[in-house]
Amino acid sequence: MTQPPLTLFEKIWQQHRIASTGEFDLLWVDRHFVHEGSFHAFDKLDSSGRPLAYPELTFGIADHYVPSNLARLDDDPEVAGMIRLLEDNTAKHQLTYLGLGHTDRGIVHVAAPELGLTLPGLIIVCGDSHTTTHGAFGALAMGIGATEVAHVLATQTLWQRRPKTMRIHVSGQLAHGVTAKDLALHIIHQIGTGGATGHAVEYTGPAVANLSMDARMTLCNMTIEAGARVGMVAPDDTTLSWLRDTPRAPTGEALEQAERHWLSLYSDPGAAYDKSVTLDANDVAPRVTWGTSPEQSVAVDEPFATVDSEATHSSLEYMGLNAGQPILGLEVDQVFIGSCTNSRLSDLRDAASVLQGGTVKVPTLIVAGSNRVKAQAEAEGLAEIFRQAGASWGESGCSMCVAMNGDSVAPGQRCASTSNRNFPGRQGPGARTHLMSPAMAAAAALNGKIVDIRTGG
Ligand SMILES: CC(C)[C@H](C(=O)O)[C@@H](O)C(=O)O
Numbered sequence: 075m076t077q078p079p080l081t082l083f084e085k086i087w088q089q090h091r092i093a094s095t096g097e098f099d100l101l102w103v104d105r106h107f108v109h110e111g112s113f114h115a116f117d118k119l120d121s122s123g124r125p126l127a128y129p130e131l132t133f134g135i136a137d138h139y140v141p142s143n144l145a146r147l148d149d150d151p152e153v154a155g156m157i158r159l160l161e162d163n164t165a166k167h168q169l170t171y172l173g174l175g176h177t178d179r180g181i182v183h184v185a186a187p188e189l190g191l192t193l194p195g196l197i198i199v200c201g202d203s204h205t206t207t208h209g210a211f212g213a214l215a216m217g218i219g220a221t222e223v224a225h226v227l228a229t230q231t232l233w234q235r236r237p238k239t240m241r242i243h244v245s246g247q248l249a250h251g252v253t254a255k256d257l258a259l260h261i262i263h264q265i266g267t268g269g270a271t272g273h274a275v276e277y278t279g280p281a282v283a284n285l286s287m288d289a290r291m292t293l294c295n296m297t298i299e300a301g302a303r304v305g306m307v308a309p310d311d312t313t314l315s316w317l318r319d320t321p322r323a324p325t326g327e328a329l330e331q332a333e334r335h336w337l338s339l340y341s342d343p344g345a346a347y348d349k350s351v352t353l354d355a356n357d358v359a360p361r362v363t364w365g366t367s368p369e370q371s372v373a374v375d376e377p378f379a380t381v382d383s384e385a386t387h388s389s390l391e392y393m394g395l396n397a398g399q400p401i402l403g404l405e406v407d408q409v410f411i412g413s414c415t416n417s418r419l420s421d422l423r424d425a426a427s428v429l430q431g432g433t434v435k436v437p438t439l440i441v442a443g444s445n446r447v448k449a450q451a452e453a454e455g456l457a458e459i460f461r462q463a464g465a466s467w468g469e470s471g472c473s474m475c476v477a478m479n480g481d482s483v484a485p486g487q488r489c490a491s492t493s494n495r496n497f498p499g500r501q502g503p504g505a506r507t508h509l510m511s512p513a514m515a516a517a518a519a520l521n522g523k524i525v526d527i528r529t530g531g
């Protein structure tokens with residue numbers, strides 16, 4: 075019997091299926107990343123008396139509780155304690171730990187790919203919803219809950235219900251000044267925060283093929299904000315040449331063999347998806363969120379149309395805005411450029427090209443996604459551009475994306491942010507978050523208000 079055409083997702087799923095109940099499949103997990111929030115799972119493992127099944131496939135990285143200013147850890151025993159807990163658990167179970175001061179540390183979704191730990195065709199899990207990011211390499215990468223983290227620690231396997239498949243096809247090309255972040259916000263606006271729920275998304279089409287790996291990671295990162303736990307792009311030459319520079323990717327003959335396998339990971343012609351959406355990249359403009367959900371965004375040069383609903387009213391009230399007002403020209407109190415969505419080298423280059431020679435009008439914090447990105451940004455003069463523009467340049471980590479490490483936005487303050495979530499309180503109690511691309515955030519920093527990066531006004 076010949077195999078029916080399969081999607082990229084189905085190929086990887088099948089290659090990892092160990093057993094099935096019909097409703098649930100037992101999957102082999104190739105890589106497991108743990109961060110500070112994984113302590114519950116370590117506690118569960120320890121109380122079960124089981125050892126960690128595969129320490130060599132488990133990697134601990136401190137990111138969520140790392141503040142942009144490490145000196146602050148001395149005054150914050152709670153935050154410092156969370157990092158120490160991860161350090162203790164990883165030491166106890168003898169797994170690789172990238173802790174404070176490690177040159178390879180960073181936000182797990184930035185650091186793991188650049189180390190070559192994220193590879194096409196792998197199943198990768200982490201107790202973090204933005205694990206979707208790693209799908210940019212054609213890996214099947216999912217965020218999992220604490221009980222599942224404990225299960226993976228104990229067995230290196232995971233029971234999962236197979237999601238449906240969804241194709242998001244993007245034709246055309248993104249215009250100058252329009253980025254993967256804008257595309258992600260555009261897609262979520264079109265399909266809604268529940269638009270991909272229960273599905274594994276595959277991004278296809280010329281606009282996606284043309285994206286750099288950094289941009290593909292931004293796109294896959296935001297897939298969770300449309301409800302999908304998986305977002306992926308089939309590996310191609312862009313993927314392969316990116317991986318060749320990473321320290322832990324295979325080398326020599328093993329690499330050649332791996333690359334042949336990686337290039338077999340694509341959706342067969344005629345493979346059926348449960349759901350399909352097509353969008354035109356030419357329709358995408360720089361976007362800014364106005365509300366408290368990532369789907370509440372608008373093209374920067376348009377007034378935002380809102381549906382008359384209770385959810386809209388409460389969003390507007392929280393954000394201190396009126397329906398129909400232009401987002402262009404809205405004053406911001408501060409700017410954050412960072413997070414696993416937009417803190418890679420190309421993001422920082424985008425921000426630096428806007429900030430070069432200027433002076434920020436509002437407090438601006440710029441945080442590299444990893445220590446490697448940070449070192450590279452310093453080596454090529456980006457950090458100096460940021461400092462000369464009056465921005466703060468912090469230690470790499472989750473920082474102000476999430477108010478759990480001391481970096482936060484004060485109540486009522488409006489922050490132009492390159493992160494991925496804008497729900498009430500995300501960046502601090504009462505904080506008002508406007509999601510946008512790094513270039514747009516940098517332009518907001520220079521002007522003290524939201525401007526259109528394409529025209530500067
Ligand atoms: C704290 C962590 C588990 C959480 C996630 O799952 O995504 C965080 O990274 C976030 O972005 O909200």
Ligand code: SF4
Pocket residue numbers: 137138181202204413414415471472475476493494
């Ligand atoms: S940077 Fe933000 S979104 Fe990404 S893992 Fe950290 S807290 Fe989550």
